[in-house]
Amino acid sequence: MKVLSKDKLSTALNKLSDSAEVFVPMQKGKQSGYFTWKSFEEGQDELMLEALNVYQSPKNAVFPQTERIYGIASQGVEVNIDKTYEDTSANIIFGARGCDVKGIMAMDLAFLTKGYEDSLYKARRSANTIIANACYEPGPNCFCNAMEVNCVEPAGADVILHDVGDGYGWEVKSDKGEAVTALLADILEEKEVKLPAIKPFIQNVDYSGVAEKLKDMFDHPLWDKLAEPCVNCGMCTYVCPSCYCFDIQVKMWGEQGYRFRTWDSCMFEEYSREAGGGNPRGASKERFRQRFLHKLQFFKERYGTPLCTGCGRCMIVCPTDINIVRIIDAVKEAEINA
Amino acid sequence: MPDKDHKCTCSEKPLVPNIVEVIDIIDRTPDVKSFFVKNPDGNGVPFQVAPGQCGMVSHLPIGEAMISCTWQENQEYLEFAIKRVGLLTDELHQIEIGQKIGVRGPYGNGFPVNDCKGKDMVFIAGGIGLAPLRSFIKYCFKNRQDYGKITIIYGSRSKADLCFKEELFELWPQEPNTEVFVTIDNAEAEWDGHVGFVPSYLEEINPAPAGAIAVVCGPPIMIKFVLQSLEKMGYNDDQVITTLEMRMKCGIGKCGRCNIGSEFICLDGPVYYLKQLRDLPPEW
Numbered sequence: 001m002k003v004l005s006k007d008k009l010s011t012a013l014n015k016l017s018d019s020a021e022v023f024v025p026m027q028k029g030k031q032s033g034y035f036t037w038k039s040f041e042e043g044q045d046e047l048m049l050e051a052l053n054v055y056q057s058p059k060n061a062v063f064p065q066t067e068r069i070y071g072i073a074s075q076g077v078e079v080n081i082d083k084t085y086e087d088t089s090a091n092i093i094f095g096a097r098g099c100d101v102k103g104i105m106a107m108d109l110a111f112l113t114k115g116y117e118d119s120l121y122k123a124r125r126s127a128n129t130i131i132a133n134a135c136y137e138p139g140p141n142c143f144c145n146a147m148e149v150n151c152v153e154p155a156g157a158d159v160i161l162h163d164v165g166d167g168y169g170w171e172v173k174s175d176k177g178e179a180v181t182a183l184l185a186d187i188l189e190e191k192e193v194k195l196p197a198i199k200p201f202i203q204n205v206d207y208s209g210v211a212e213k214l215k216d217m218f219d220h221p222l223w224d225k226l227a228e229p230c231v232n233c234g235m236c237t238y239v240c241p242s243c244y245c246f247d248i249q250v251k252m253w254g255e256q257g258y259r260f261r262t263w264d265s266c267m268f269e270e271y272s273r274e275a276g277g278g279n280p281r282g283a284s285k286e287r288f289r290q291r292f293l294h295k296l297q298f299f300k301e302r303y304g305t306p307l308c309t310g311c312g313r314c315m316i317v318c319p320t321d322i323n324i325v326r327i328i329d330a331v332k333e334a335e336i337n338a
Numbered sequence: 339m340p341d342k343d344h345k346c347t348c349s350e351k352p353l354v355p356n357i358v359e360v361i362d363i364i365d366r367t368p369d370v371k372s373f374f375v376k377n378p379d380g381n382g383v384p385f386q387v388a389p390g391q392c393g394m395v396s397h398l399p400i401g402e403a404m405i406s407c408t409w410q411e412n413q414e415y416l417e418f419a420i421k422r423v424g425l426l427t428d429e430l431h432q433i434e435i436g437q438k439i440g441v442r443g444p445y446g447n448g449f450p451v452n453d454c455k456g457k458d459m460v461f462i463a464g465g466i467g468l469a470p471l472r473s474f475i476k477y478c479f480k481n482r483q484d485y486g487k488i489t490i491i492y493g494s495r496s497k498a499d500l501c502f503k504e505e506l507f508e509l510w511p512q513e514p515n516t517e518v519f520v521t522i523d524n525a526e527a528e529w530d531g532h533v534g535f536v537p538s539y540l541e542e543i544n545p546a547p548a549g550a551i552a553v554v555c556g557p558p559i560m561i562k563f564v565l566q567s568l569e570k571m572g573y574n575d576d577q578v579i580t581t582l583e584m585r586m587k588c589g590i591g592k593c594g595r596c597n598i599g600s601e602f603i604c605l606d607g608p609v610y611y612l613k614q615l616r617d618l619p620p621e622w
Contacts, residue, residue: 070354074399079438081398084354115605116590119351218619245594248353248587252399259398261353264587264594272595274585275403275424278558280598280621293619294597301600 002170002181002188004161009047012187013037013094016180020090020129023061025054034058034093049095050163052139053311057100057241058093062124063107066262069120069248075255085258086123092180095133095161098154099144099311103241104130105156109303110244120261129176132157133168136196138203141312143325146205148305152198164193203325207296207306210331214297218289222334226327227288229320234265236314236322237291242307245271266290292327352590355396355440356384361415363435366501367494369422370466371431372408375441376415384441386413389473390448390581390609393418394589396440397433401426404586404604407444409473411480416441419469419501445589446608449474449553449579451481457551458486462564464536464556465494468501470581470608471555475505479513488513489545493521493536493560497529519543537563540571547572554580565612575613582608582622598622 004012016022016037023034025048032048033056040047048054071083096104104125111121135142135151144151153160158177162169170188172181181188217223237243247264251257264271267287273279281287299307308324315323358375365371373395376383387393389409395418396402403426408417422431433439451474459478463471478485490510494500500520511518521532521539532539536556545552552573554564561580568578584596584603591605599618601607615622 072398077434077437079357079398079440081354081357081440084351086351111592114591116352116592118353118590118592120353244592246587246592248402248593250399250401257399261593266594272585274583275427280584286621290597293599294594298597298600 001191001193002172003164003167003191003193004170004184004188005167007166008187009049012184015183015187016092016094019183020092021061022092022094023058024094025049025051025058027054031055034061034096037094049133052135052142053097053099053313055313055317056239057103057311057313058096059100059103059107059241059244061091061093062104062128063111063121063244063263066260067120068258068260071256071258072250072252073256074252086119088123088127090127090129091124092129092131094131096130096157097133097135097311098149098151098157099142099147099309100241101130101132101154101156102144102147102149102309103311106242106299106303106305106307106309107244108156109305110299113303129158129180130156131159131161131177131180133161133163135198136163137199138201139312140202141315142201142310143203143205143312144310145201146203146207146328147308147310149309162193162195164195167191167193169193169195203312205310205325205328206332207328210328211297211300211306213331213334213336214293216336217331217334218293220334220336222330223285223289226292226322226330227285230267230284230288230322231320232267232269232284232287233319234267235317235319237265237267238263239313239317241311241313242309247271266294292324295324296328296331352442353588355394355398355402355442357438358384358416358441360433360435360437360439363433366419366503367499369431369499370419370501371422372417372419373430373439374415374417375439378438383413383416385416385444387416387444387473388448389451389477390446390470391444392446392589392604392608393441393443394445394586395420395430396442397426397430398440400429402440402587403427404445404589406470406473406581408469409448409477411476419466419472421466442589445604447606449477449581449609450611451477454551455484456486456549458489458545458549460489460491460545460550460552462491462536462540462552462554462556464492464560465499466501467556467560468492471553472502472505474553475510479510482514486515486549488516489543490516490518491521491536491540491543492519493523493534493539495523497522497526535563536560537567540564541567544571547574547577550577552578554578575616576611578612580610580612580615582610
């Protein structure tokens with residue numbers, strides 16, 4: 001198997017960064033997330049390839065927190081779209097865990113299927129290569145195995161790294177993977193490696209039948225109890241590797257400006273509030289229910305897979321200790337009175 | 339109608355609007371104006387619509403909103419009847435003829451005009467809710483032989499708030515085999531027509547359900563009570579059609595917010611048979 005020796009890691013990242021923006025998990029000041037290798041500051045930032053999940057997922061590489069759609073020039077009755085934006089420059093996500101790869105697979109379904117292709121997402125994603133990092137030792141909040149993710153062989157990865165101690169086994173999975181492998185031809189070595197055995201999951205989650213059961217639980221009283229602690233802060237949607245809802249807004253300075261899109265959250269009251277004041281999800285509970293039904297039922301119904309990838313981030317960041325695993329358990333245990 | 343395998347009908351950049359010129363503006367009520375737009379070179383329109391489809395209207399420096407687009411027989415211009423309810427519509431109401439704005443679309447699935455052939459049509463609308471139904475009504479009159487008796491029941495808060503008065507009082511009542519009933523919520527000095535809410539007026543008129551299709555649009559509270567009335571009158575869930583509204587941003591089933599269950603109203607709707615809505619969570 002090809003192996004990337006850990007002492008050649010920076011050389012490899014430098015090499016890849018010659019032709020692409022390379023997003024790598026790192027601790028940057030107080031933030032941890034996927035930042036570009038070019039922004040890495042020796043001695044200050046810390047590479048986090050060994051950590052299971054950094055705070056922010058790599059979704060910003062293909063779906064930035066804000067991105068411009070088009071430029072506007074407006075003068076009196078005249079108005080023009082003077083520029084449209086599409087970022088087709090190469091980008092690589094290096095070290096994404098299986099749950100985060102699944103997040104991008106889910107966004108592919110949302111943005112690229114069902115009639116319309118989102119041109120902004122398509123541009124970035126077409127130029128994107130995913131180098132995943134296989135997980136052999138699930139963490140205390142991991143339950144990707146219950147959410148249709150294979151954490152050792154994540155579907156959608158172009159290359160899969162396998163940590164074998166002093167190096168990473170380098171498993172090529174696609175043509176895009178071949179292309180980045182070719183860039184590292186001088187760095188990768190051919191070696192005999194022994195892949196580690198996967199350790200058992202600590203969380204024991206059973207999602208089977210949950211999407212189907214939820215169909216009859218929209219008005220179930222359990223939502224009142226489960227939603228009660230929620231303060232609708234939106235942290236769960238911010239750190240989620242698969243939350244993709246967005247808002248479209250405009251920024252003008254006098255006669256010039258641009259329309260852009262930005263991450264949005266179903267936790268916020270304005271998200272679904274209509275101009276006339278009506279809001280189908282005006283109450284906190286209604287928004288809470290929407291989020292979990294979207295994750296566990298609606299997305300599965302529409303696209304065939306859940307929108308939760310089992311990464312566990314939302315359980316860690318929630319200020320009121322709302323836990324999607326306990327919600328899945330509560331749904332499993334709930335009695336439905338006809 | 340829900341259609342899970344949409345064929346892509348968009349441009350390469352579906353979120354980028356076409357620039358059009360406002361060629362006419364008509365005051366429909368004190369807070370409803372119709373905006374007529376055309377390509378800036380004066381030739382034609384950026385897209386054609388089927389009855390019930392929508393377009394995203396952009397006042398570029400301000401914002402965008404999804405608006406029902408009126409079906410025209412000769413698609414020479416697009417018409418959007420827009421009620422002033424918020425920031426964007428307030429600004430739109432201040433523009434003048436000649437202003438360039440943006441439109442993108444068409445979005446959603448229109449009314450099932452073919453399914454309804456041979457049926458008696460009962461159109462029930464309140465307020466600005468007549469705007470989407472007006473497309474279907476106009477379509478029926480253009481293809482008059484395809485449809486049976488046409489009954490139009492329309493109400494608004496006051497006489498001044500009645501939209502499309504010329505059609506309501508002059509054009510539509512002259513059509514063959516057609517009855518138009520108009521009501522306002524409260525009595526007024528210069529109104530000698532019916533006074534009362536749409537649902538009770540509907541029950542009073544009581545159009546027979548046999549071989550009929552009812553098409554409903556209006557404020558949520560009106561829709562709720564009209565559906566109850568129709569059920570009482572013997573209309574089955576597959577004889578009732580409505581068109582929904584939710585907040586929308588993208589129009590192409592991506593941005594998330596207009597979902598009801600696993601349906602996106604912008605893409606899979608906005609037109610639904612009641613029997614389809616019964617399968618969705620009660621958020622409509």
